[in-house]
Amino acid sequence: MKKGRYGSYGGQYASETLMFALNELETAYRTAQNDPLFIEEYKRFLREYAGRPSLLYHAERMSKDLGFTVLLKREDLNHTGAHKINNVLGQALLAVRMGKKRLIAETGAGQHGVATATAAAYLGLSCDVYMGLEDMRRQSLNVYRMELLGAQVHAVTDGTATLKDATSEALREWSRRVSDTFYVIGSVVGPHPYPEIVRDFQRVIGDEIRNETLDRYHRLPTALVACVGGGSNAMGTFYPFIADQEVRLIASEAAGRGMDTSTHAASISGGSVGVFHGMKSIFLQDDEGQIAPVYSISAGLDYPGIGPEHAYLNEIGRAEYFPVTDDEAVDAFEYLSRIEGIIPAIESSHAVALLIKLKEQFGTDDLVVITISGRGDKDVEAIGQYRGRLKAGGTSNEA
Numbered sequence: 442m443k444k445g446r447y448g449s450y451g452g453q454y455a456s457e458t459l460m461f462a463l464n465e466l467e468t469a470y471r472t473a474q475n476d477p478l479f480i481e482e483y484k485r486f487l488r489e490y491a492g493r494p495s496l497l498y499h500a501e502r503m504s505k506d507l508g509f510t511v512l513l514k515r516e517d518l519n520h521t522g523a524h525k526i527n528n529v530l531g532q533a534l535l536a537v538r539m540g541k542k543r544l545i546a547e548t549g550a551g552q553h554g555v556a557t558a559t560a561a562a563y564l565g566l567s568c569d570v571y572m573g574l575e576d577m578r579r580q581s582l583n584v585y586r587m588e589l590l591g592a593q594v595h596a597v598t599d600g601t602a603t604l605k606d607a608t609s610e611a612l613r614e615w616s617r618r619v620s621d622t623f624y625v626i627g628s629v630v631g632p633h634p635y636p637e638i639v640r641d642f643q644r645v646i647g648d649e650i651r652n653e654t655l656d657r658y659h660r661l662p663t664a665l666v667a668c669v670g671g672g673s674n675a676m677g678t679f680y681p682f683i684a685d686q687e688v689r690l691i692a693s694e695a696a697g698r699g700m701d702t703s704t705h706a707a708s709i710s711g712g713s714v715g716v717f718h719g720m721k722s723i724f725l726q727d728d729e730g731q732i733a734p735v736y737s738i739s740a741g742l743d744y745p746g747i748g749p750e751h752a753y754l755n756e757i758g759r760a761e762y763f764p765v766t767d768d769e770a771v772d773a774f775e776y777l778s779r780i781e782g783i784i785p786a787i788e789s790s791h792a793v794a795l796l797i798k799l800k801e802q803f804g805t806d807d808l809v810v811i812t813i814s815g816r817g818d819k820d821v822e823a824i825g826q827y828r829g830r831l832k833a834g835g836t837s838n839e840a
């Protein structure tokens with residue numbers, strides 16, 4: 442396959458200044474990924490700071506309820522409460538190796554911004570985060586959290602003042618100040634080599650699943666299930682299993698208020714091929730190729746595209762992508778809370794909901810792993826409001 446291409450997807454659609462930065466990044470990454478000292482240091486960060494390996498938990502009551510064995514890969518137990526830390530620690534370490542003193546990132550809901558600010562604090566780097574003004578209003582707690590961690594948050598007022606505009610601004614800022622700045626991308630998206638770098642830093646999820654299922658069950662799982670925004674937790678889960686044709690790779694996309702509405706974020710189910718943010722992939726766009734507004738109850742899933750390697754895995758039929766609505770995800774959020782005492786992120790709840798929808802396809806001998814990409818504490822208030830149990834501001838409706 443050509444450099445940075447997954448079938449016809451991926452590539453490097455970038456200005457000349459950015460091409461310089463991307464080439465510098467790729468050269469640094471190639472030597473780092475073959476340097477045992479770099480790998481050892483990265484693994485030490487994961488162990489000592491992120492708290493890895495994460496548990497592969499046998500969900501017994503859920504297994505009994507569904508009729509087959511369900512294991513939960515507990516990325517929610519990582520430091521900062523999600524899988525994003527795996528990637529930002531790797532990229533921050535790469536920044537240090539390249540002599541860059543400053544991290545920049547874009548963020549939508551604030552989760553990737555918080556993770557990047559955390560890694561910057563851990564390694565003593567400065568950090569600037571670009572965030573749409575509209576998102577800053579909606580996620581003021583995360584803005585303060587980033588500031589607490591020592592980052593500066595810059596309001597982006599262009600366009601719709603949301604994630605895609607923040608991403609464009611972060612790319613512009615990178616091309617203005619390549620010399621001391623490292624751009625930390627939060628998912629398996631963007632121009633080459635980012636989709637590959639992020640996948641490599643997230644594959645620890647799948648590697649741990651593989652080793653542990655072989656160890657404990659002396660076999661590979663029947664299926665892996667994960668939610669997809671840009672696709673990093675799913676890619677990290679799937680990647681070590683791509684050659685194992687007997688393992689089903691199943692992903693949930695955010696169908697928001699439904700695929701028959703225009704309020705969703707399901708790129709593969711409802712999108713088409715395009716070029717945006719430096720890559721060729723599948724995007725939600727209008728007839729003129731303008732990126733469409735996206736919606737999901739889950740702020741972490743409302744990106745208008747998907748990583749190029751997912752677009753390819755979908756095209757060749759190796760991985761399967763299904764839409765899951767807000768309603769289905771909220772039901773699953775409550776279900777996992779009650780049946781296992783684990784409150785999943787609303788993003789991860791999409792994966793739980795999908796397995797419940799597909800349960801008839803599995804039987805007693807099956808072993809299915811769901812990646813719980815993050816914890817749900819951040820979502821409790823919003824779900825309480827969705828159910829009419831809480832008013833905005835967090836007080837109960839009941840006297």
Ligand SMILES: *Cc1c(COP(=O)(O)O)cnc(C)c1O
Nearest residue numbers: 628670671672673674741788815
């Ligand atoms: C950001 C986020 C996602 C979506 O990102 P991917 O790159 O698709 O993994 C999913 N779950 C949680 C908890 C997140 O914070």
